[in-house]
Amino acid sequence: MKIRLQDHILVPKHEILSKEEAEELLKILGISKEQLPKIKASDPIVVEIGAKPGDIIKITRKSLTAGKSVFYRLVV
């Protein structure tokens, strides 16, 4: 039986950004893809959501200080 990592309470929400969303994000931040924080393509959660190198992943975490915090990582 394979457990979905996403269902675990300690795993925050991971989503793949669409091409438009990704471009929008990079435009707002004014940086190139390589300057984003990275995540390995072999990372279990990346494998599970099926992201490919070059994709940008949006991670929505619960935060003690901010309630909800959003983080983006580039799959490499």
Add this chain to the structure above:
Amino acid sequence: MIPKRLAAIKFEVLSPQEIRRMSVAKIVTPETYDDDGFPIEGGLMDTRLGVIDPGLKCKTCGGKAGECPGHFGHIELAAPVIHVGYAKLIARLLNGTCRECGRILMKDERRDKFVEEIRKRIAMNQNYDDIIKEVFRLTKAAKKCPHCGAEQVEIKFDKPTFYYEGEHRLTPKDVRERLEKIPNEDLPAFGIDPKIARPEWFVLTVLPVPPVTVRPSIILETGQRSEDDLTHKLVDIIRINQRFLENREAGAPPQILEDLWELLQYHITTYLDNEVSGIPPARHRSGRPLKTLAQRLKGKEGRFRKSLSGKRVNFSARTVISPDPAISISEVGVPKEIAEELTVPIFVTPRNIEIAREFILRSEHPKANYIVRPDGKRIRVIESNKEELAEKLEPGWIVERQLMDGDIVLFNRQPSLHRMSIMAHYVRVLPYKTFRLNPAVCPPYNADFDGDEMNLHVPQTLEAQAEAKILMAVQEHILSPRFGGPIIGGIHDHISGLYLLTRGNKKFSREETIQLLRALDVSEVPVKDEYTGKEIFSYILPKITLEFKAEVCQGCEFCKGENCEYDAYVVIRNGQLLKGTIDEKAVGAFKGVIIDEIIRKYGKEEAKKFIDRMTQLAIRVITSVGFTIGIDDIEIPKEAEEQIEEVIRNAEKKVDELIKAYKEGNLEPMPGRSLEETLEMNIMRELGKARDQAGKIAGRFLGDENPAVIMAVSGARGSMLNLTQMAACIGQQSVRGERIVRGYTYSNRTLPHFKPGDLGSKARGFVRSSYKKGLSPIEFFFHAAGGREGLVDTAVRTSQSGYLQRRMINALQDLKVEYDGTVREQTSGVLVQYRFGEDGVDPAKSYRGKAVDVKRILKEIIEEVKQYGE
């Protein structure tokens, strides 16, 4: 001058050709100077390598000493020698390549895959050490060359510079021949760019000789020359090199040649690094180890940390600090002698030329020390030339006038662990020789007056002065970015003083009141015969409304609020202290609720004024009331002593019972604990309880008026535990959180005074005496054992946290919060956080670490609505 920018720095390995190409002289003789004291041609001080003696000229560039930067020479080594710095890499390469054909011990396709992976990592600016490590691991494991089929023998690396193939020792010459065979195409897989470094270059055949300017000799008072350590080492190298050559020419037996070769290897190894493990360091005649190349660069005293990263400054001063409660927290008392030496530049304009002229003409303290003309010439202002200079003064000149009252300076105490370690203060020129500071600013600097010294820096441009005033002034740092509360506030006597003033309903006569308030800028004091302490404190309070529990709060189960019988519930309405005692919680550094409220309601300036007034009032109160402690303040009556004795006796009896139960096997183990652990925990708890009870008894008999008790409960200094230990019972001593068990391990006892296996309270470090009564010799021993642990802990912790801090600073120094709230690395623009700290809150502007203080906002709105309703 055109500003130039370095795009990149690349490090390469010098090839023998390169070394010869840049060399201006071949060095052949170990002699340095001839009988007349002139440098010998072909010697280590050859004038072609540059000159250091005044009068001589460099033969290469013609420059005199100071002009000529120096030029490299070289030594042709009679036999190749391993470079220690590359010894390990050489070992890996030897094991990673074929002993016959020199190819990498892996198939070409596989090699290309690794090379490609490394290339990718480099393109992404990522670390590729792990890939190279993998390549070395795989190639070392290979038994047979996939290219020529030769069997591989593992090469043993014997530190620092020897290689063995089985029993057979490889000479550096053999090593070099093998490295030469490695083809360029295989090198990238080992992380080596053949254009930058060929592996055979790691074995030296030519040694560069650094210019004389790098290793200048010094002339002692006796007129004798003393050569630099590097020169000494180079002399050794040349001497052995020549001997080797001569012996080989003469056809000496191979054994002798081998010994000389090894000696040459030793000298070159120590020349490069004199702290290599495995070989004895080369020593000076006096027995001092030589400081060779690696030692010049390495460590805290090395070229990088001391000479390049380390900065020295002008316009600074350092002296001992001492307290002065009469000056503001934003001021610093500067000794007149220092003020006369330090200067502030006046950039002369038509508007200030008259002022500048006045400074030049003065002959006492705030006068001009120097003037700087537009051509950059500095002229010292002295009595004889001041009139002339004042006359000549024109806009565009700079007058350097002495430091005076009202100037802004930076004040610093090391270690500078946080930004509050350097703050801007206003100068007060004072007599005597110490820097004076208000004791209320001790906490941010972590300063005390047991001999601490501090540094002072004078900003030299208007921009720097403005920045200091706006960003670094003391009042800007009352709220700490660490926890969002005040870090500046009352300490020690300030807290005791205000406690004495506001506790209960003390009355002060009109005379006393005026005495207390006269130095403060308090104007509206109504005419009355009697004032309560709470009223007097209210005169210095801005209009704030606040309710909180004081430090003296006993933590009752049910809080009676305003009607607290201990006067521990503080009620301030409209700037009037109605109920409660002012103590550490109200005005102390780190706690200071009142300071917090003022700064949020009226701002930093008002908070500063409050702290100034508060500290002065407190000091006046404590001096007029009188406050002191002595040995008799921890004296407790006979009755109390008996009670304490009783408590301890009971506890000891209980411990004995526990031990008895344990020995008889009647002790019930606690869940998840062994029998022994259970016993230990029970004993510890019993004895801890006994001490607490003893403390309570002592506290009761000491009474609330006892000055030591006042200090402890108000939070001024010390704790009730300290008092317990002084007056009643010191209690259990511990090492590593356990009762003291170590000592004579083989007989299982701590000291020979006890029977083996004695688990009783006395035998395991329970100290029943008080500090006042004194310890028995056995107790003293246990106390020393426990005390030592504390000392060791602090010593270890400071060094560890210091190094941790250094690493953190190096890792984080280029991170900056941008205007869009993101955190980015400054040079590469790499993004680290999308929002600073996830919530984007500046902790210094937060309320005790929280982004919004909902309670406060609610309170304010309710207040407003109430007023509006009326």
